[in-house]
Amino acid sequence: MSTSTLSPSPSLALPLSQRLLLALGSCLLGAALIYCAGFAPMEIVHNAAHDSRHSAAFPCH
Amino acid sequence: MLKRLAQTAGFAGLLAALLLTLLQSLWVTPLILQAESYESAAPTATHSHAEGASAHAHDEDAWAPEDGLQRSLFTGLSNLVVAVGFALMLAGLYSLRAPGHSWQGLLWGLAGFASFNLAPAAGLPPELPGSAAADLLLRQAWWIGTAAATAGGLALLAFARQWWLRLLGLPLLAIPHLLGAPQPEVHESLAPAALGQQFIYASLLSNALFWAALGLASAWLFSRGQRASRAGK
Numbered sequence: 001m002s003t004s005t006l007s008p009s010p011s012l013a014l015p016l017s018q019r020l021l022l023a024l025g026s027c028l029l030g031a032a033l034i035y036c037a038g039f040a041p042m043e044i045v046h047n048a049a050h051d052s053r054h055s056a057a058f059p060c061h
Numbered sequence: 062m063l064k065r066l067a068q069t070a071g072f073a074g075l076l077a078a079l080l081l082t083l084l085q086s087l088w089v090t091p092l093i094l095q096a097e098s099y100e101s102a103a104p105t106a107t108h109s110h111a112e113g114a115s116a117h118a119h120d121e122d123a124w125a126p127e128d129g130l131q132r133s134l135f136t137g138l139s140n141l142v143v144a145v146g147f148a149l150m151l152a153g154l155y156s157l158r159a160p161g162h163s164w165q166g167l168l169w170g171l172a173g174f175a176s177f178n179l180a181p182a183a184g185l186p187p188e189l190p191g192s193a194a195a196d197l198l199l200r201q202a203w204w205i206g207t208a209a210a211t212a213g214g215l216a217l218l219a220f221a222r223q224w225w226l227r228l229l230g231l232p233l234l235a236i237p238h239l240l241g242a243p244q245p246e247v248h249e250s251l252a253p254a255a256l257g258q259q260f261i262y263a264s265l266l267s268n269a270l271f272w273a274a275l276g277l278a279s280a281w282l283f284s285r286g287q288r289a290s291r292a293g294k
Contacts, residue, residue: 013062013290014062014156019156019157020157022062022063022066022153022156023153023154023156023157024153025153026066026070026149026150026152026153026156027149027150027153027154029146029149030070030145030146030147030148030149030150030153031146031150032146033142033143033145033146033149034142034143034146034147036142037139037142037143037146038139038143039201039205041197043123044123044124047123047124047125047126048125048126048135048138048139049135049136049139049142050125050136050190051085051089051090051093051132051136052085052136052139052140052143053139054089054093054187054188054189054190054264055081055085055089055090055093055136055187055264055267055268056143056177056178056264056268057178057181057182057185057186057187057188057264057265057268058201058204059185059194059197059200059201059204060188060190060197061190061194061197
């Protein structure tokens, strides 16, 4: 993965600061979703997502 | 931009989650069910824990989906939540570094697989139910730290402009493994070792395919949206 193959696209309209905010926000939201399904300690959530957690190799019980 | 990001994450997540659920129902879940038959045959508690890791107890009365369709539905649903979560991360990063071609999504997917599966599995391999393991919170912390360090290390190696910053990516990749994952005092499993080995292959391979699909689909959707917005100007 070199810099040249993944160069920033010139057509992105938003300024860098807003894109950074967008990237940070969606990474946090994504992490929150993954935490809920894959890591949350509540027994009900654990039971519902059990096979999914084992399959993704998230640490489980 | 926000709409494109949400569309990319939603559709790519849905597609990859469908593929993962299919692979799981064919290969991964049968292994889990087989391991659970050893677990329920064991005379002791439902889950074995390493010495000193008994602080975490299972509430047998808590709701759990019934085996069969209900269980598969909830597995599919949690796959979807996880897949949309990963897709949101990818799409968010694309707003900083848009992939010029759809195939570049494969590289992003590969990086995701390395960060969220391969690197954590080096210390904490995929485990069947009924395997002895160290304290859950310690393992979760190591897992999250390893995934974050690997993603950060790969990002530095790929995108950093200064050579010294690039080189800094290497120790970031190595540190979690030098620290080492929390391990149980004795490695033991109720299921036979061959089944455990097969589960490692099944989990890693289905996750590799999941990440390839997620990367390709998200890059394709994102660049399609970008072309559309450019044409609309």
